[in-house]
Each structure stands twice: as structure tokens, then as C-alpha cells.
Amino acid sequence: MMYSKKVMRYFLNPKNVGEIKNPDGVGKVGNPVCGDVMYVYIKVGKKKQKGKEIKFIKDIKFKTMGCAAAIATSSMITELAKGKTLEDAKKINRNDVSKSLGNLPPIKMHCSNLAADALKKAIEDYEKKIRR
Amino acid sequence: MKKIYLDNAATTQVDERVSKVVKLYFDEKYGNASSLHIKGQEAKLALEESRHVIAKSIYAKDDEIIFTSGGTESNNLSIKGLAFSNPDKKHIITTKIEHDCVLNACKWFEGRGYEVTYLNVDKEGFIDLDELKSSIRKDTLLVSVIHGNNEIGVIQDLEKIGKICKENHVLFHTDACQSYKKTELDVQKQNLDLVTLNAHKIHGPKGVGALYIKRGIKITPLVHGGGQEKNIRSGTENISGIVGFAEAVRVAKKIDIEKMTKLRDKLINGLEKIKGSQLNGPSGNNRLCNNINFSFEGVEGEAVGGYLDAEGICSSTGSACSSKSLEPSHVLIAIGLKPEQAHGSLRLSLSRFNTEEEIDKTLEVLPKIxxxxxxxxxxEKIINRVIK
Structure with missing residues (x-):
């Protein structure tokens, strides 16, 4: 099993590590039993575009316990999502994550799944909160 | 950057003296040991001299050593060869912490009408001798117990196990790939019937190993052909590998064990100082002199290995073989670790080529990682709270 250079770069120097104080949404996925746990925190911003208010990911951070692929995909999802509208961010899937990292070994594809799921859950968490 | 190689349980650097003889028999003395001419006889002589070296090293007779392609073949040959020779005996006793080649050979038999008892181990990895005794049945084919475990370094008491097997008239096999030349191995004192040995864990070449088969024990061959190796293992002998194996045995010295033990204990003592760390396997004399295995709370083993690699330090998580799967190590689960602790494990394994400076460097780098x-x-917060 070999990781791409890009996976290694993101694994060794992950971006956007940390927590956001009073986040608008949190997505928690995985469990310690299977070895990978990811938390994704988001802050949502609003801006006007063509007279319409749109919501976008203003800030995003993560905390992950897991293998090299888990850390690299967490970092990548935060970069992919930052600045995107919530609608666009929700569309990011595991292939987007994997491709952006120069592909993951097949056995580690579930990590990109986890990362995409964590982001989706964070957005859903936000949407649930504002509906209340 | 000069690499620090701490993955010697996976494989070792070939000793220069070994490569020299391997090259000689590869390039110049390339004869087939079955040929009657001078080139063949040169090879035959080297083959028999090598056999003598291996036999002597475990207090066996020369004709009790069969050369194979390595540990996996020797383990398979022991279990399957014995089973095919004794079709009435349909029960195998082994342990939960064997190498995959023993476990998977046993599982293969389970699908073919055999029953297998997998002995439990305690939290340090030792089998329970009473459980062994009570597991033996009239139709027990053999007891197969790994001598020195590849992941957690626990060394089983072969002498006591051998005595139980002898008293109960059941054959005893051990996989000694990791322990060979690192701790005592004496087929007479330990009452061994079959012993698996290999070369590449002791600075010898890959693709060569041996099986000790006590005189009088019938083994059905798995490979049929020209009748080499007493008709138990046909195929032209791998002479360059075999002389390399013998040379590796010849140059291994007791003082190497002392050196590795000292470095091992230094590393263990240093790593125990990391908060939330836990040594897996026993401490002291019942642990392989080159094995270190730790779990670190809140981190994943592969990630630790990846950061170590970036610093030029080669390590392993559990068993290198199981990195193909995502399952936590069966050995760590057997000694009672929770899956999350098993995922956080790191194995460092030494050789006589490691230096004190390398250990110092590792102890400097690893806590930061x-x-x-x-x-x-x-x-992070939970860890800090729990381990303070």
C-alpha cells in the first residue's frame, strides 16, 4: 500500500487543525473501535449575491484521530469546503476528496467517505439548529 | 538522511559476510547438488556443511534438518505434512497469537472436517499450561505454539509445553522464526518434534528457511519432484541461500543478545515516560531481546509510523502483514486490548546493527510525534484529563 506524495504532504502538514469556539455546526463521524474519529467544525457566513442572501462556509476546522489517510482527507475536506456555499459544500463527495489528494489506496477509500460525511453532518447540524 | 531501521521483526539487513558467501555460490559455485560432477559435488558439500551448522545450533542431528523456502513453508509443511500422514487425527491445538501462516493453515483444515483449539493467552501473552493439558485429546494431531511472538515478543516456555506434550503422547511443533538465535532453542531439552526456522530474520537472505523434523516422524511432502531433501521437499536446493543461512547462524553471537537487550530496555524505559503509553507484552527475560511494542492513548499507530518515517525511522504497527487489512491485530486483541488501544500500537524491533545513538534519537523524536x-x-482534552 502506497500513499501519494500529496497524501503524505497533507498528513505531515495538515491545514485547518483545531476547534472553532461556538461553532455553527459540528459533524462527528467514525468511532475509536474502527480506529478513525473525525470532528469537523464550521462557522457559517452570509452574503448577498444578485439581491439574494446566500450562506457559505466562512471558517472550518477539524480534529481527527486516525491513520495518515484519515488526517489527510480531513485536511483536504476543510480546504475544499472553505468559502463554498452550503449547497455546493454538501455536494462534495468521496471521489472529490480522493482525487484532490492524487487518489487514495483502495483500502483507504473509506477515509474519504468519512471526511465527506463529517462535513455533511456539520452542515446538517447547522441547518437543524436554525430550524429550531 | 541516514535511516534508523527499527523493523527487524519484519526483516533484517543482510550481514556483509553473508552477502559475500551468497554471491560466491550465486556467481561461481552455482552447481546443482544432485549432479555427480565436480560443480555438483562442490554444491553438495556446501549443502551438507550448512545443514550441519543449522542442526548443531539447535542440538539436532544433521538428518533432522530439511531446507525450505522460509517460515511460511516450514509451518505449512509441519501442519499439513503431519495431517496427511495421520489421517485419523483430526484435532489441532494452537494459540490465538500465532503468525498468520499457522492460523490460516489451521483455518483451512477447519473447513475440512478438523477441529482446532486456539489456546487463550493471559494479558502478557502466555498460554495457560492447564488449558493446554485439558485440551489434548486422543485424536490430537499436534500442538503448535509460537516460540517468540512477532508482535509482542512474548517467549513461551517450550520446555514445560514439551514435557506436557511428551507425557500425553502428542507431537509438538514450534514456530521459532523470531526467537532463533535470540534465545535458547534446544530440541532435546525442550522435547521438540518440529521446529520452523528462517534466515532473513537473522541477517540472512530471504527465501530460505528450514524445518527440524525429529527422527521417526512421518511427514507427507507437499511438493513432489526429484526427491531432494529426503523426498520431503523436492526441488533443486537453493544453495546460495542455504550457505547464506548457515553463515548468518555462524556469525550470530551471544553478545548480540546482550546488546539488543540493553537497547531494548533503554527504549522501553524511555517510552514508558510518555503519558498515556502502555507496554504491550511481558517485560524482562520472557520478552524477545529485540521487541518493543507500545500503545499510545488517543493516537493511531499508522499515523505514528508515518511521522516516524518522515524522520527517517522505520517502524511497524503490529504485524507488517496485517497492514493489508484494517482489522486491529489479533495478537493485541488476544491479550485483552480494546480495539482502540490495539489501533494505537507501535512496534519497534532491533538488531545487532542498531546503536545507542539511534535509540537516543528515537527517544527524542517519538514523544514529540x-x-x-x-x-x-x-x-486531546480527554487524554489530558485522564493521564494527568
Whole structure:
């Protein structure tokens, strides 16, 4: 099993590590039993575009316990999502994550799944909160 | 950057003296040991001299040693060869902490009308001799117990196990790939019937191993052909590999064990100082002199290995073979670790080529890596609270 250079770069120097104080949404996925746990925190911003208010990911951070692929995909999802509208961010899937990292070994594809799921859950968490 | 190689349980650097003889028999003395001419006889002589070296090293007779392609083949040959020779005996006793080649050979038999007892181990990895005794049945084919475990370094008491097997008239096999030349192995004193040995864990070449088969024990061959190796293992002998194996045995010295033990204990003592770390396997004399295995709370083993690699230090998580799967190590689960602890394990394994400076460097780098990974971990706060 070999990781791409890009996976290694993101694994060794992950971006956007940390927590956001009073986040608008949190997505928690995985469990310690299977070895990978990811938390994704988001802050949502609003801006006007063509007279319409749109919501976008203003800030995003993560905390992950897991293998090299888990850390690299967490970092990548935060970069992919930052600045995107919530609608666009929700569309990011595991292939987007994997491709952006120069592909993951097949056995580690579930990590990109986890990362995409964590982001989706964070957005859903936000949407649930504002509906209340 | 000069690499620090701490993965000697996976394989070792070939000793220069070994490569020299391997090259000689590869390039110049290339004869087939079955040929009657001078080139063949040169090879035959080297083959028999090598056999003598291996036999002597475990207090066996020369004709009790069969050369194979390595540990996996020797283990398979022991279990399957014995089973095919004794079709009435349909029960195998082994342990939960064997190498995959023993476990998977046993599982293969389970699908073919055999029953297998997998002995439990305690939290340090030792089997329970009473459980062994009570597991033996009239139709027990053999007891197969790994001598020195590849992941957690636990060394089983072969003498006591051998005595039980002898008293109960059941054959005893051990996989000694990791322990060979690192601790005592004496087929007479330990009452062994079959012993698996290999070369590449002791600075010899890959693709060569041996099986000790006590005189009088019938083994059905798995490979049929020209009748080499007493008709038990046909195929032209791998002479260059075999002389390399013998040379590796010849140059291994007792003083190497002392050196590795000292470095091992230094590393263990240093790593125990990391908060939330836990040594897996026993401490002291019942642990392989070159094995270190730790779990670190809140981090994943592969990530630790990846950061170590970036610093030029080669390590392993559990068993290198199981890195193909995502399952936690069966050995760590057997000694009672929770899956999350097993995922956080790191194995460092030494050789006589390691130096004190390398250990110092590792002890300087590793705590920082754990700290960095814990900062990324969502459990950072929990870890800090629990281990303070």
C-alpha cells in the first residue's frame, strides 16, 4: 500500500487543525473501535449575491484521530469546503476528496467517505439548529 | 538522511559476510547438488556443511534438518505434512497469537472436517499450561505454539509445553522464526518434534528457511519432484541461500543478545515516560531481546509510523502483514486490548546493527510525534484529563 506524495504532504502538514469556539455546526463521524474519529467544525457566513442572501462556509476546522489517510482527507475536506456555499459544500463527495489528494489506496477509500460525511453532518447540524 | 531501521521483526539487513558467501555460490559455485560432477559435488558439500551448522545450533542431528523456502513453508509443511500422514487425527491445538501462516493453515483444515483449539493467552501473552493439558485429546494431531511472538515478543516456555506434550503422547511443533538465535532453542531439552526456522530474520537472505523434523516422524511432502531433501521437499536446493543461512547462524553471537537487550530496555524505559503509553507484552527475560511494542492513548499507530518515517525511522504497527487489512491485530486483541488501544500500537524491533545513538534519537523524536498527533486528535482534552 502506497500513499501519494500529496497524501503524505497533507498528513505531515495538515491545514485547518483545531476547534472553532461556538461553532455553527459540528459533524462527528467514525468511532475509536474502527480506529478513525473525525470532528469537523464550521462557522457559517452570509452574503448577498444578485439581491439574494446566500450562506457559505466562512471558517472550518477539524480534529481527527486516525491513520495518515484519515488526517489527510480531513485536511483536504476543510480546504475544499472553505468559502463554498452550503449547497455546493454538501455536494462534495468521496471521489472529490480522493482525487484532490492524487487518489487514495483502495483500502483507504473509506477515509474519504468519512471526511465527506463529517462535513455533511456539520452542515446538517447547522441547518437543524436554525430550524429550531 | 541516514535511516534508523527499527523493523527487524519484519526483516533484517543482510550481514556483509553473508552477502559475500551468497554471491560466491550465486556467481561461481552455482552447481546443482544432485549432479555427480565436480560443480555438483562442490554444491553438495556446501549443502551438507550448512545443514550441519543449522542442526548443531539447535542440538539436532544433521538428518533432522530439511531446507525450505522460509517460515511460511516450514509451518505449512509441519501442519499439513503431519495431517496427511495421520489421517485419523483430526484435532489441532494452537494459540490465538500465532503468525498468520499457522492460523490460516489451521483455518483451512477447519473447513475440512478438523477441529482446532486456539489456546487463550493471559494479558502478557502466555498460554495457560492447564488449558493446554485439558485440551489434548486422543485424536490430537499436534500442538503448535509460537516460540517468540512477532508482535509482542512474548517467549513461551517450550520446555514445560514439551514435557506436557511428551507425557500425553502428542507431537509438538514450534514456530521459532523470531526467537532463533535470540534465545535458547534446544530440541532435546525442550522435547521438540518440529521446529520452523528462517534466515532473513537473522541477517540472512530471504527465501530460505528450514524445518527440524525429529527422527521417526512421518511427514507427507507437499511438493513432489526429484526427491531432494529426503523426498520431503523436492526441488533443486537453493544453495546460495542455504550457505547464506548457515553463515548468518555462524556469525550470530551471544553478545548480540546482550546488546539488543540493553537497547531494548533503554527504549522501553524511555517510552514508558510518555503519558498515556502502555507496554504491550511481558517485560524482562520472557520478552524477545529485540521487541518493543507500545500503545499510545488517543493516537493511531499508522499515523505514528508515518511521522516516524518522515524522520527517517522505520517502524511497524503490529504485524507488517496485517497492514493489508484494517482489522486491529489479533495478537493485541488476544491479550485483552480494546480495539482502540490495539489501533494505537507501535512496534519497534532491533538488531545487532542498531546503536545507542539511534535509540537516543528515537527517544527524542517519538514523544514529540505523540504530542503533535494528540493535538490533532479530538480526544486531546480527554487524554489530558485522564493521564494527568
Amino acid at each position: 505523540i504530542e503533535k498527533l494528540r493535538k490533532i486528535s479530538p480526544f
